[in-house]
Amino acid sequence: MVALVTLVAYGLAGIAVATLLGRTGRQGPLRFARLGLHACLWPLFLPVLLPGAASTSPSTEGARIETAETTLHDALQRLGRELGDPLSLETHRVRVLGTTLRAAAQRLAELETVLSLPAHDVNAxxxxxxxxxxxxxxxxxxxxxxxxxxxxxxxEALRTQARADLERALARSGELATRLTLLRYEGATAHAATRARELTDTIDELCRTLEEVRAA
Incomplete structure (x- = not known):
C-alpha cells in the first residue's frame, strides 16, 4: 500500500512539473516527448521551476545571438534595397531564427543549471x-x-548536443550574412533575389535542428 501511494504521488508530481514546464516550452512535434521526459524525471527538472533557480541565457550568449540576428537582418535588408524587393518572407525567417536561438540558449542554460546541482555530482x-x-x-x-x-x-549528452547545435546555428547565420553580402556586390539581379530566397531556406533547417531534443 505504501509503495502504491508513493508511486501515485510521484506520478502526480511528475504530471504537475511537466505541465508547468510545457507552458513555457516551444510547441512542436516533439512536445509530447519532452512532456514524457519531464514527467518521468521530474526531480531533475524541479529546480528549474524554483524561485531564483530558472536561469536565463548568459549575457555572452545573448549578445552573440543579438549580433548574429542583427548582422543577418542587415545583410538581407541591404540586398533587398538593391533589388527593390523587401524580401518580406526572408526577413520573417530571420526573426524566427532569432527567437529560436534564444529559446535554444535558454534550454541549454536550464540543462547546465540542472547538471550543476550538488545532488547531480557524478563523481560523488x-x-x-x-x-x-x-x-x-x-x-x-x-x-x-x-x-x-x-x-x-x-x-549530459543532451547538453553537449544542445551546445553543438547552438554553436553551429550561430556560425551558419554568420556565413549566410556574408553570402548575402556577396550576392549584393556580385550584382543585384533577379537571380540574386532567387538565390537569396534559396539561402534563407537554410534558416528553416537550423530552426528545426534547434527545436529537436536529442542526445549526441
Whole structure:
C-alpha cells in the first residue's frame, strides 16, 4: 500500500512539473516527448521551476545571438534595397531564427543549471556506487544508483548536443550574412533575389535542428 501511494504521488508530481514546464516550452512535434521526459524525471527538472533557480541565457550568449540576428537582418535588408524587393518572407525567417536561438540558449542554460546541482555530482555518485558494490546486500540500491547515473549521462549528452547545435546555428547565420553580402556586390539581379530566397531556406533547417531534443 505504501509503495502504491508513493508511486501515485510521484506520478502526480511528475504530471504537475511537466505541465508547468510545457507552458513555457516551444510547441512542436516533439512536445509530447519532452512532456514524457519531464514527467518521468521530474526531480531533475524541479529546480528549474524554483524561485531564483530558472536561469536565463548568459549575457555572452545573448549578445552573440543579438549580433548574429542583427548582422543577418542587415545583410538581407541591404540586398533587398538593391533589388527593390523587401524580401518580406526572408526577413520573417530571420526573426524566427532569432527567437529560436534564444529559446535554444535558454534550454541549454536550464540543462547546465540542472547538471550543476550538488545532488547531480557524478563523481560523488560514482564513489557512492563503488561503496555499495562492496556489499552484496546493497545490490538493489546499487542498481537504482546505476539507473540514476544513466539518466545523468543522458542529460549530459543532451547538453553537449544542445551546445553543438547552438554553436553551429550561430556560425551558419554568420556565413549566410556574408553570402548575402556577396550576392549584393556580385550584382543585384533577379537571380540574386532567387538565390537569396534559396539561402534563407537554410534558416528553416537550423530552426528545426534547434527545436529537436536529442542526445549526441
Amino acid at each position: 555518485l560514482v564513489r557512492e556506487l563503488a561503496a555499495l558494490e562492496a556489499h552484496a546486500d546493497s545490490k538493489p540500491v546499487a542498481d537504482i544508483l546505476r539507473e540514476r547515473l544513466a539518466h545523468l549521462s543522458r542529460l
